[in-house]
Amino acid sequence: MPLETRQQDGVTVVQLSGKLDSAVSNDVTEQLNTLVNAGHSKLILNLKELTYISSAGLRSIMVVAKLAKEAGGETRLCAPNGRVLKVLEESGFSFLIKIDSEESQSLAALRS
Numbered sequence: 001m002p003l004e005t006r007q008q009d010g011v012t013v014v015q016l017s018g019k020l021d022s023a024v025s026n027d028v029t030e031q032l033n034t035l036v037n038a039g040h041s042k043l044i045l046n047l048k049e050l051t052y053i054s055s056a057g058l059r060s061i062m063v064v065a066k067l068a069k070e071a072g073g074e075t076r077l078c079a080p081n082g083r084v085l086k087v088l089e090e091s092g093f094s095f096l097i098k099i100d101s102e103e104s105q106s107l108a109a110l111r112s
Contacts, residue, residue, distance in 0.1 A: 011110045077098070
């Protein structure tokens, strides 16, 4: 899965789209880890275009969130659709990683 990334106010915004499952999770983890290791430890994962997430996809997000935190940053999720949000909530992710309904909320939180 190719990741679309952009910088905004010192924050790296990553657009995830399609399915985040075992077929692509290792590649996504590798790409996200590369970003954090390059100094981009303030991350927003925009899930607006993500249609499906499996346990392997959840693991990818947890791995990068931990790495970003260890680097002094933070990872926030934003704009998940109903199905993806349900998986995040049922898996307990909402207690581990901040989930915002809009990207602008995530940006405001990471700029402060």
